[in-house]
Amino acid sequence: MAEVTFLEALRQGLSEEMERDERVFMLGEDIGAYGGAFKVTDGFQKKFGAARVIDTPISEAAIVGAAAGAAHMGMRPVAEMQFIDFISCAYDMLTNYVATARYRAGLATPIVVRGPCGGYVRGGPFHSQNPEAAFLHTPGLKIVYPATARDAKGLIKASIRDDDPVIYLEHKWLYRRIKETLPEGEIFTPIGQARIAREGKDLSIITYGATVWKALEAADQLAQDGPSVEVLDLRTLLPLDDEAIVTTVKKTGKVLIVHEDTRTGGLAGEITARINERAFEWLDGPIMRVTAHDVPLPYAPTLEDFVLPQTEDIVKAARWLAAY
Amino acid sequence: MPPHSVPDTRSETPAIPAELERPQLLEVYRYLRLTRVLEERLVALYRQSKVIGGLFRSLGQEGESVASAYALERGRHRDILSPLIRNLGSMLVMGARPIEILRQYMAKAESPTGGRELNVHFNDLEKGYLGQISHLGDMVPVMAGITLTFKMRGEPRIGLVYVGDGATSTGSFHEGLNFAAVQRCPLVVVAEYNHWAYSTPPEKQFAVKDLADKAKGYGIHAVTVDGNDVLAVYAATRYAVERARRGKGVHFIEVKTYRRKGHAEHDDQSYQPKEEIERWAIENDPVDRYVKQLVANGWAEESELAEIDRSAKDEIDQATDACINEPLPQSETALPGVYAHPPAAERLWFRGP
Numbered sequence: 001m002a003e004v005t006f007l008e009a010l011r012q013g014l015s016e017e018m019e020r021d022e023r024v025f026m027l028g029e030d031i032g033a034y035g036g037a038f039k040v041t042d043g044f045q046k047k048f049g050a051a052r053v054i055d056t057p058i059s060e061a062a063i064v065g066a067a068a069g070a071a072h073m074g075m076r077p078v079a080e081m082q083f084i085d086f087i088s089c090a091y092d093m094l095t096n097y098v099a100t101a102r103y104r105a106g107l108a109t110p111i112v113v114r115g116p117c118g119g120y121v122r123g124g125p126f127h128s129q130n131p132e133a134a135f136l137h138t139p140g141l142k143i144v145y146p147a148t149a150r151d152a153k154g155l156i157k158a159s160i161r162d163d164d165p166v167i168y169l170e171h172k173w174l175y176r177r178i179k180e181t182l183p184e185g186e187i188f189t190p191i192g193q194a195r196i197a198r199e200g201k202d203l204s205i206i207t208y209g210a211t212v213w214k215a216l217e218a219a220d221q222l223a224q225d226g227p228s229v230e231v232l233d234l235r236t237l238l239p240l241d242d243e244a245i246v247t248t249v250k251k252t253g254k255v256l257i258v259h260e261d262t263r264t265g266g267l268a269g270e271i272t273a274r275i276n277e278r279a280f281e282w283l284d285g286p287i288m289r290v291t292a293h294d295v296p297l298p299y300a301p302t303l304e305d306f307v308l309p310q311t312e313d314i315v316k317a318a319r320w321l322a323a324y
Numbered sequence: 325m326p327p328h329s330v331p332d333t334r335s336e337t338p339a340i341p342a343e344l345e346r347p348q349l350l351e352v353y354r355y356l357r358l359t360r361v362l363e364e365r366l367v368a369l370y371r372q373s374k375v376i377g378g379l380f381r382s383l384g385q386e387g388e389s390v391a392s393a394y395a396l397e398r399g400r401h402r403d404i405l406s407p408l409i410r411n412l413g414s415m416l417v418m419g420a421r422p423i424e425i426l427r428q429y430m431a432k433a434e435s436p437t438g439g440r441e442l443n444v445h446f447n448d449l450e451k452g453y454l455g456q457i458s459h460l461g462d463m464v465p466v467m468a469g470i471t472l473t474f475k476m477r478g479e480p481r482i483g484l485v486y487v488g489d490g491a492t493s494t495g496s497f498h499e500g501l502n503f504a505a506v507q508r509c510p511l512v513v514v515a516e517y518n519h520w521a522y523s524t525p526p527e528k529q530f531a532v533k534d535l536a537d538k539a540k541g542y543g544i545h546a547v548t549v550d551g552n553d554v555l556a557v558y559a560a561t562r563y564a565v566e567r568a569r570r571g572k573g574v575h576f577i578e579v580k581t582y583r584r585k586g587h588a589e590h591d592d593q594s595y596q597p598k599e600e601i602e603r604w605a606i607e608n609d610p611v612d613r614y615v616k617q618l619v620a621n622g623w624a625e626e627s628e629l630a631e632i633d634r635s636a637k638d639e640i641d642q643a644t645d646a647c648i649n650e651p652l653p654q655s656e657t658a659l660p661g662v663y664a665h666p667p668a669a670e671r672l673w674f675r676g677p
Contacts, residue, residue: 025476051476057506062465062499069469072449075476077469093496096459097466103662104441105455139662139669163664239666 004182007175009149011040013156013187014078018048021076024160027054027063028080037082038116038175060089067111068098068165076160081115084169085129098165099140112159114168118210118260119292119308121173124299130209130261132237135167136270142191143238145169147212149180151235154189162191171210178213192236194244200230203322204248206271207258208234211309215258218314226315227254227322237267245271246279253284254321258314263291285324290317337622342559348394349623350632352554355390356611357636359413362422365640366429370589374648376431377442382410384584385518387610388551389413389486392514392577395561396484398452403565404470405484406454406463410516410583412444414486419451423643432650439653460491464500464513471509482510482568484561490521492538493529501574505542508573512564513539515576516551518583523595539576551579552610555617582608 004012017024025048026041032055035042045053056063060081067077081087087094094113101107119128135141142164146152152170159166197212198219205215212233219229232248234241249255255275257268268289275287290309298304340349363381370379382389389407393414396403407414412425427435428443436446447455454470456463467485474481491497492515504511515535519526532538539546545567549560557579564575582604586593593601618624660668 054507057499057502059465059499059503061462061496062468062503065462065465065496065500066469066472066503069466069471070473070476071469072454072466073470073473075473092459093462093465097457097462100457102664104437104445104457105447106437106661107447107449107454108664142663 002181003179004149005176006149006152006170006178007038007040009153009180009182010156010170011042013153014041015044015047017157017160018044018052021160023074024076024078025052025054025070026078026080027056027067029056029058029082031055031080036080038172041080060086061093064090064093064098064111064113067113068093068101068109071109071111072101072107076110078112078114078160081113083127084115084117084131085126087113087115087131087167088134091134094135094141094165094167095138099138101140102164103140108163109165110163111165112156112168113165114156114159114170116172116175117169118171118173119297119304120210122299122301122304123172123297125296128297130169130259132169133261133266136238136267140165141238142166142236143169144191144236145171145208146189146235147171147174147197147209147233149178150182150187151189151195153182154187155191155235157188158191166191169209173210174213189235192239192241194235194241195233196230196248197233198229198231200228200252202227202229202252203254203256203318204230204232204252205256205258205314205318206232206234206245206248208237209260211258211260214309214311215314217311218318221311221315222318226319229318240271240274242274242278245274249275249279250282253282254324255283255287256290256314256317256321257287258290258309260292260308262294263289264294266291285321288317288321290314340623341555342562344555344558346623349618350628352390352394352558353614353618353624353629354632354636355394355413355417356386356554356614357633358416358422358639359386359390360611361636361640362416362425363412365644366426367589369426369430369644369648375429377429379429379589380409380443380587381585381589382412384604384609385410385516385551385581386413387554387614388514388516388557388579388581390417391554391557392484392561392579393417395558395565396452396482400450402452403482403484404449404452404454404467406456406467406486407444408456408486408488408516409444410518411486415444415453418453420448420453421643422640423647426643427647427650430647431652432647433653433657434647434650438657459496461487461494461496461500464497465503466500467511468500468504468507468509471504471511472507474510475507480569482512482565484512484514484565486514486516488521489515489517489519489526489535490524490529492535501539501542501544504574505544508571510568510571511574512561512568513574513576514561515539515578517578517580520583520587520596522587535578536576539578542574544574544576545572546576546578548578548580551581552608552613554610554614581610
């Protein structure tokens with residue numbers, strides 16, 4: 001079996017769902033004739049037709065709103081944000097209309113809004129964002145954030161088949177960097193389940209997305225002379241897998257939360273609160289965070305690398321916490 | 325001209341326009357009256373503090389709401405419209421029952437949303453109405469998606485979305501209308517120029533004279549009609565609906581009308597000139613104009629209309645009596661239904677049973 005990239009795995013998942021279910025269709029900017037800014041949907045319009053792979057105007061609110069309307073009528077739309085930074089233009093539609101539809105009106109709105117997120121690629125302030133925290137606060141939405149090729153495929157399938165609206169975040173740094181040999185047959189990653197990416201006994205790193213790989217790298221380095229690190233890859237951010245979080249906390253007693261998103265109001269705060277409520281007595285040290293600095297993400301390599309969490313930051317923090 | 329509209333020369337009754345027949349004219353009248361009586365009842369209930377939140381009137385705009393909805397195909401899984409707060413009449417036409425609206429306003433457990441949402445914010449997609457959210461303009465993209473689906477499936481159905489003059493200032497209105505125009509969705513937009521967006525007059529809202537001028541920028545068919553002329557609105561909507569159904573894309577109908585009450589019942593309308601309100605009430609009430617037209621043309625007897633008035637009042641009386649003493653929802657019903665899975669939100673520890 002050949003290795004596939006994260007991006008190819010995602011493509012496979014999308015394509016297989018389009019083949020499986022004629023209710024699935026896609027809409028977004030430049031996704032059809034051009035195949036998408038990152039070529040995620042390259043060849044899709046030729047294969048599935050222009051009616052199912054729709055090139056839209058630059059109108060994120062209309063893309064999400066139209067997806068919602070189609071979903072009410074029984075369709076399974078997959079809306080692409082060309083860069084996930086632009087999802088903010090659809091914030092009202094997602095948080096006020098889509099997220100509340102089932103609760104206030106009994107309307108099923110099974111849409112997927114997906115797009116490339118994340119930094120480490122010199123994209124600057126508007127092509128590098130991680131928007132999860134802005135939507136974590138909204139009951140009615142689900143958020144998934146795969147870190148592996150297998151989960152890229154498994155979670156896009158789960159998201160398309162889910163009866164609730166899902167924001168699917170795909171880290172562009174992982175698109176072509178991550179390669180994996182996928183098993184034959186159906187790959188499906190259930191929403192709401194975290195994954196132990198590495199077993200360890202002294203300290204737990206709870207993370208997701210690109211920083212899963214940085215945490216694993218850090219764990220490797222620490223294996224020589226430092227703590228034995230367990231890495232929990234959350235995979236789904238909303239709803240959080242509380243059981244998996246509590247289990248790893250009870251196992252190691254020390255928690256380092258790592259995310260690429262900025263610090264204040266980020267996901268780490270929510271995870272910290274949950275551990276405090278559910279596993280306080282099991283802690284042997286303060287819950288610590290390694291995150292981006294609280295600034296818009298700058299462009300120059302020297303600036304971006306300084307602002308974003310790096311492997312060496314995780315190593316340093318883990319050593320400090322292990323010694324606590 | 326179809327046979328049923330051939331003028332009856334013996335009685336010199338003018339032909340009924342827009343391929344309507346006499347029973348339909350009376351049915352339209354019944355919806356107009358039902359809307360007005362229902363809203364008047366809601367005012368009484370509001371003053372008795374039975375209405376939990378705000379109350380929104382469509383006084384003076386009932387004509388365009390009822391007439392535009394009446395031009396749609398109704399029945400299970402036919403056309404779909406998305407009403408605004410002042411389109412109660414359009415919902416009645418599509419089959420919403422007065423008791424549902426009464427229960428909504430009084431936040432009853434048995435209301436269509438189980439007390440979760442306000443007033444006319446509810447839907448029945450089978451009957452053909454999709455409730456609005458409060459963020460104006462947002463229903464345009466959503467209705468673009470609904471009508472895009474009709475087109476994708478080759479279904480001969482159309483959608484109609486109402487927007488107010490104020491909502492045409494929003495980004496969602498622009499994005500949704502442009503998207504629908506490009507996709508040639510079978511969508512009819514009824515833009516209500518009712519002169520007041522809360523307290524903001526048109527000249528503070530946009531720099532064009534007519535909203536139809538805005539529509540020209542989207543490359544769609546646009547027309548301006550007298551919104552208080554019931555049959556003119558019906559004819560314009562009927563034309564737009566038929567063209568949209570034939571694949572001619574988005575149609576935009578501007579209806580010029582006037583909001584005679586405040587934004588909501590609490591609003592003292594201090595910003596609206598009294599004489600302006602009175603002039604519209606005396607000279608240009610859509611129901612009065614319609615009645616005069618029916619009677620003057622010999623299309624209806626005054627006694628028939630009086631009988632409809634009585635029956636509308638009876639219907640609202642019965643609906644009110646049936647629900648006024650119903651309970652509010654049980655508190656715990658606040659938790660289920662945010663998601664399909666999980667089925668209910670967690671009950672927090674400090675609210676233990």
